[in-house]
Amino acid sequence: MAVGSKAALACIDVQEDFCDNPDGALAVKGARALAPIWNELLSLPFAVKLATRDYHPRDHISFASQHKGRQPFTSTLEVKNPENEQDAFTTTLWPDHCVQGTPGCEYISHLDLSKLTHSIEKGQDKRVEMYSGFGPPYRNPKFGMTGMEEELKKEGITDLFVVGLAFEYCVKYTAIDAVACGFRTFVVEDGTKAVDQSEQNLAAVRKELQDKGVVLIILDSPELEKMKNS
Ligand code: VGL
Ligand code: ZN
Numbered sequence: 001m002a003v004g005s006k007a008a009l010a011c012i013d014v015q016e017d018f019c020d021n022p023d024g025a026l027a028v029k030g031a032r033a034l035a036p037i038w039n040e041l042l043s044l045p046f047a048v049k050l051a052t053r054d055y056h057p058r059d060h061i062s063f064a065s066q067h068k069g070r071q072p073f074t075s076t077l078e079v080k081n082p083e084n085e086q087d088a089f090t091t092t093l094w095p096d097h098c099v100q101g102t103p104g105c106e107y108i109s110h111l112d113l114s115k116l117t118h119s120i121e122k123g124q125d126k127r128v129e130m131y132s133g134f135g136p137p138y139r140n141p142k143f144g145m146t147g148m149e150e151e152l153k154k155e156g157i158t159d160l161f162v163v164g165l166a167f168e169y170c171v172k173y174t175a176i177d178a179v180a181c182g183f184r185t186f187v188v189e190d191g192t193k194a195v196d197q198s199e200q201n202l203a204a205v206r207k208e209l210q211d212k213g214v215v216l217i218i219l220d221s222p223e224l225e226k227m228k229n230s
Contacts, residue, residue, distance in 0.1 A: 004158070005158045005159050005184070006047045006155070006156050006157050006158050006159065007046050007047060007157070007158070007159040007160070007161060007227060008046055008047060008048035008049070008050065008152055008155070008157040008159070008160050008161070009041055009042065009044070009046040009048070009049045009050070009160075009161050009163070010050050010051075010052065010133060010160055010161070010162045010163070010164070010174060010178075011038055011041075011042070011049075011050070011051040011052075011111070011116075011163055011164045012051075012052050012133060012162060012163065012164030012165060012170045012171050012174055013052055013053060013054050013098075013164050013165045013166070013170050014038060014051060014053075014107055014108055014111050014164050014165060015053055015054060015098055015104065015105060015106060015107055015108065015165075016103055016104045016105070016106050016107075016108055017054075017097040017098045017104035017105065018031055018054075018097070018098075018165040018166065019031040019032040019108050019165075020032055021033075024097070024104050025095050025096060025097040025098075025104050026094055026095055026097040026098075026195075028165050028166050028193045028194070028195055029193065029197060030193045030197075031165055031193050032108065032110070034163075034190075034191060034192070034193065035108065035110035035111060037163070037188075037190060037191045037219060038111060038163060038164070038191060039110070039111065039112045039115075040219070041161070041163060041188065041191060041219075041224075042111075042112050042115040042116075043112075043115065044224070044227045044228060045227065045230055046161070046227070047155060047156075047157065048117050048118060048151075048152065048155050048157055049115050049116050049117050049118070050116065050117060050118035050119065050120060050133075050148070050151070051107060051111075051113075051116050051118070051119050051120070051164075052119075052120045052121070052122055052133035052146075052148070052164075052170070052174070053098065053105065053107060053119065053120070053121055053122070054097065054098035054105070054122060054123045054170070055098060055100055055105060055121035055122060055123055055124050056097070056098050056099055056100065056105075056123045056124070056126075057099070057100060057124065057126045058096075058099050058100075059126050060096075060099075060123065060126050060129075061077070061079060061126055061127055061128065061129060062077075062079075062091065062093060062094050062123075062129045063093065063094060063095070063096045063097075064093035064094065064095065065095075065096055067093065070093050071093070072093055072094050072095040073092065073093075073094070073095075075092075075093045076090050076091060076092055076093065077090065077091060077093055078090050079091055079127075079128060079129050081128075081136075081138040081140070081141075081143050082127050082128065082143060083138075083141055083143050084138075084140055084141065086140075087138050087139070087140045087141075089137055091129050098123070100124070118151055120133055120146050120147070120148050120151075121146070122135070122146050125144055128143065128144055130144065130146075131169045131170045131172070131173035131174070132170065132173035132174045132176070132177045133146060133148050133170070133174040133177075134146060134148045134149055134174065134177040134178070134181065135148075135177075137173070149177075149181045152181075152183065153181075157183065158183065158184060159183060159184040159185075159186070160175075160178045160183040160184070160185050160186070161186045161187075161188055161223075161224070162174055162175045162178065162185065162186065162187050162188070162192075163187070163188045163191030163192050164191070164192060165192065165193065166192075166193065166194055166195045167187075167192040167193060167194035167195075167202075167205060168194045168195060168196065168201060168205045169195065171187060171192050172187075172205055172208070172209060175187050175209060175212075175214045176208075176209070176212045176214065178214075179212055179213040179214055184215070185213070185214045185215065186214070186215045186216075186217050186223055187209060187214055187215075187216055187217070188217055188218065188219060188221075188224070189216055189217070189218055190218050190219050191219070
C-alpha cells in the first residue's frame with residue numbers, strides 16, 4: 001500500500017437471508033462457501049473491519065408482498081426521496097428478507113464476528129430502499145445516510161476493500177459511493193457473489209465498477225499481498 005494509506009475492510013450484508021445451503025429468503029448461490037475468504041480477510045491487519053447488515057421492518061417498501069399484484073425479482077417500483085419526489089429511482093422488488101428480529105437478519109455464524117470493529121445497519125426506514133452501506137442514492141437532498149462515511153473518515157481511512165453480498169446490488173453501490181467519498185476502492189471479486197450469475201451480467205457489473213473508478217482485484221492480488229506482509 002502507498003505510504004500514508006490506511007485501509008478498511010467492508011463485509012457487506014453477510015447475513016443468513018442472503019446465504020444458500022441452507023437457503024435464506026434471498027439466497028445467493030455459492031454465498032455461504034465464501035465464509036473462509038471473508039474470515040481470511042478479517043484476519044488481516046485492516047485498521048477498520050466493518051460489516052453492514054440489511055435491517056428491514058416487516059413492511060419495507062422493497063418487499064413485493066407490500067404491493068398488490070407485484071412479484072419478487074421481476075416487478076420494479078419507483079422509490080422517491082421522502083423530501084423531494086422528483087428525486088426518485090426505480091428498483092427491483094424482493095421477497096421479504098432481513099426482517100429485524102428474525103434469524104434471516106443475523107450475520108452468518110461462520111463469520112468471525114469478534115474481529116469486527118464496526119457494524120452498520122441499513123434499510124430500517126420502510127419508505128426508502130438503500131443498497132449502499134453509505135445510504136440511499138438520494139443527493140437532492142441527501143436523505144437517510146448511515147454515517148459510514150463519517151466513521152471511516154474519523155478513523156483516517158484512505159483505502160476501502162469491499163466484499164460480501166450481493167455483487168451487483170449492495171457491493172456495487174457501496175463501492176461506487178466509496179469512490180465518490182474519495183476512498184481508493186477495491187472490490188475483491190472472489191469475496192462476492194451475484195444474484196444473477198450469468199457471464200453477461202457479471203461483465204456488465206465489472207465494466208460499470210471500472211468506469212466509476214473501482215479497482216477489481218482478487219485475494220492474491222498485490223494490493224492485498226502488501227496487507228498480508230505488513
Ligand atoms: C440486497 C437486495 C435487497 C443486497 C439487499 O444486500 O445486495 N439485495 N436488499
Ligand atoms: Zn434489502
